[in-house]
Amino acid sequence: MPPRKSFSEASTTAKPGCQTKCGNLTVPYPFGIGLDSGCSIGPWFDVNCNNSKPIIANNLEIVAISEQQVRVKNWIAFRCYAESGNVTRQFRISINLFGTPYTFSEANRFTVVGCDDLARTDPIDGSCTGIGCCQTPIPKGLKTFNSSLGSLKNHTEAYSFNPCGYAFIGDEERFEFHTSDFGDMGFRHRTMENVPIVLDWAIGDLSCDQLKKNGDFSCGENSDCVDSDMSLGGYRCNCSEGYEGNPYLSPGCTDINECENNPCDEHGICANTPGSYSCSCAKGYKGDGTKDGLGCIAVNSQFPVIKFSIGLSIGLLSIFIGVTWLYFGIKKRKLTRMREKFFEQNGGFLLKQQTSNESGIFFEQNGGFLLKQQTSNESGIEFIKIFSAEELEKSTNNYSEDHILGKGGYGIVYKGILPDQRIVAIKKSRMMDQNQIEQFINEVIILSQVNHRNVVKLIGCCLENEVPLLVYEFVSKGTLFYHIHNNRLRIAVEAASALAYLHSAASMPIIHRDVKSSNILLDDSYTTKISDFGTSRLVPLDQTQVTTLVQGTLGYLDPEYFHTSKLTEKSDVYSFGVVLAELMTGKKPLSLDKPEEERNLATYFIMSMKEKRLFPILEPRILREGSLEQLQGIGELVKRCLNLKGEERPTMKEVATELEGFRRFSKHPWIGHENAEETEALLGKPSGLSSDLYTINVGGVFSIENYSVPNNLDGR
Template structure:
């Protein structure tokens, strides 16, 4: 309760601090983000820049409606100006007159260099370095994309993000861990790393970091905490991030912030009535989905180019990609194309349709080929069906042989119920147990010993069972084995492991027991890490339960059963640490 109250107090303090930080808009720290794989950019279209304007700034191609140069007239408006800083090598592009470095411009989105809040500590908890982050796009055509995630990295860190303008938004993220071995690479779920999504339409945010104990308990492997927003596709958490002194710069270099952009703040219908409507010929208007209004332009189907520049998008000559059959004739049309077959051929002429078929040809090559292929396929299917049918019947005969060899007929002759009316063993099929153990997979093995191997199985019920597979079976003892199965399935005591049934369709009979989840008493009393579970009263209770079960087997059962091998490894513990006697009778 004390820790929970501490968490709540820390979060409230951070929320208050961040609200003030958002109002003050602290200046961001200038960093660089390296380009990576991004969605297809509108800069790939023909004639992307406004005629007479510079097309590239460093490694970035700048397409209209963006333009290079402040107040140069090369963009659709001041907020689409790209300030090219030629003092760097290569030159760096920035949005308008601000310090937001552009990484990429695509259709509807801009990627900018990231900012990362950091807070580092000494071993005694003194803060050695800290910087909050805040970005404000109020009054601009930009907002933060919901493809970003707010991320906190650290083992003793919490952060609150407060957003306003466009979308009022407050959220927090708490990341904790006590040792590096608790962390799983690739997972950002609150152990060493946590993430929360951002809403569409967020135009401003502020965030800073706090800590519950200033990293004093985990300083050896995590001296700093970090918080940032960035493209979720570009960040994957690793345990090594906690000790990486270059994590902040590496994130700046590789995880950009995704920004949505739109023209104006009205709907497409409203924009179309305006004299400054940006979409040119052969293009369509697409409304922004951020909830803030505005629109973008795309070329109509069958057209390409820059939809913002006159004379608009131009027709694509689809015939250049040869969409028609080799005997077809392609005709380009505005926004589309058509195919027609030449003389002596019939069909729609399209490669993705019927193509062109020769009329009155001497030998029906196509019909012959289709008929031959269908016949060959039929023969293959028939042979395959016959093969698997024979294999299935052979397997069924083999299982029936094992069933009879292992005393199945004798077991079926016995009464299915004891005198008390309780069910005896169920006879499981080999197929049931193969499915239950995932074909006796290695990861289902519970233990091995001189007697054989024990597997964990999951029945369709879905009950969890333990399946014992013996190494050998003495055929002269089959009748005694069947009698013991019948006797042991009538044993009904809360402190005795229940035999649920058997399978006789395999070379060696399989026994199916109830599954006891907490292992053996031997494991618990000889494992120092588990000692805290067993006070003397618990040990006495387990001893009394085991003694009661043995007394029942030796004296109270309808047919007395002598255990012969009483030891701590044959006493199992269930979910509530109740003792269960196992490995009794000659079956085991």
């Protein structure tokens, strides 16, 4: 379709008897040349033709007029300086359009040119689009523009290449900045000539609907009334689609003869219609006659377009289905091979080899993998399932961030919901080397042999991913550290009982090696659960110690184990002694922001016991609710657990027995009270320390170089 002519190019542009041109500018109605000449629709549309220069409103020289906008010659604010910083010349601008049917268009931009300049213009209420808000666009409806320039250092540091600064608004599409503008003294004149100010215009302040009701409608035939979008009311007239001309003058808009530009096929026939056109094919041809459609095809050699299109579509669809099937088949085989590779890489065969050698555990493959676990009383059999990658992806919504329970030293833990609606915790390990894979397998082996109500239960694992995953029972109440002020003694007894079980009642003794308050979890009923067996070790029945690379968490590590690398069950006793000290004092095992003698809790506790000042370091609540004899007795137990010599420490079974004895006292600050206030307090004071299973590991794996062992912890 040919482009529609502007109303300034219409055959009838001005009212009869009125001048149509001022200089080179054609002035279309509703504008008119001459002040009070009656050639315009109103006084604000009068154009004063002064020496062939068309002037409108407040001395603005018109450059062009369109159906929606008027472009006028620009005004530039400037300020120039001497090398000394003195102002040599300056000019402020002020353009006020209040009372006129014009507003500054959004096509303008407020522009400042200069290296050491500040420019300001008046803000408009309710707008934050560059005026008063450090933004450069011009807001819709702006009626006045005032601008002046200032400088931070009067151009003394930029004078050599930029003696002047400039500020103006103008058509964004017409201004292009060049660095040469800094020193170009002709910049102001060139910008005034080439970058016009764009003004939106409208007639009156009534909408089209209001005009129709009043019967004062100015739009002619074949035109549409358009409400102004300047937010100040008013309207304009536009020719309807397929028509052109001046919609404000009789006879209105006239039909465009689209056929003059031959919009149809070369064998087509164009027929002009009011506001449009139609195409048909000449005799001997068939089709819709359009250039962009089927065109015109000779009847005797007509190509079977429909049949060809259907056949082509079916063929392409068949190819697409085949390629898709082949692609997904290859992808599935690659995925299967990749998962087999990950299974081997993540220690699947090592796990099979290890479990085949363990009593009561074997590895089975029968449509899936299962680890069989013999219960502690041999009365039944539980199975630890090896999950597929799809099962765990589905249960965690593809490991979405809103399923993250926490991040630990060895990976991230997600909350998952299995198909049987069980809620589980899925521990996704980080990238592993061979040593870490052995730790992962070690944790599976150990938890496969443990069946104790106070040890976190392993439900299964997955070896088909790039990194292995462990699936635990979901322990909902967080870590001991979160609840260190409530139910203390019961929790301590349960934790000690669990460790005693690992040391002496399991089928093969297990040394945890990373006992700390953040690895003691609590379930819905606040039952204690020992977790994180990644660094644990199995001890053959004919041995009492194993020699290993030193691993553990700062503040909990057994000094004797650190010096000798010989791991015994007494190493766990020392770490548990630190946990008991935490329970009594409420202090962290390491506090680098405290005085030197208080930084290591174990050292501080032993010193306090030796100097007979235990009670000042205890939590005030414990002193208020417990007897001094009970507190002294528990303090002596902690002191024995923290003895530097492992052989002089009690066993975990002895610790559990003594704690159970203290628990039987009728009144003690560590006894849990089943009431609403206690439960509310339990849930209301989370700690900053976090679990290695559910949140960030405070200690992590460390090296000997960054750990200092106390030398004065002898509790004898």
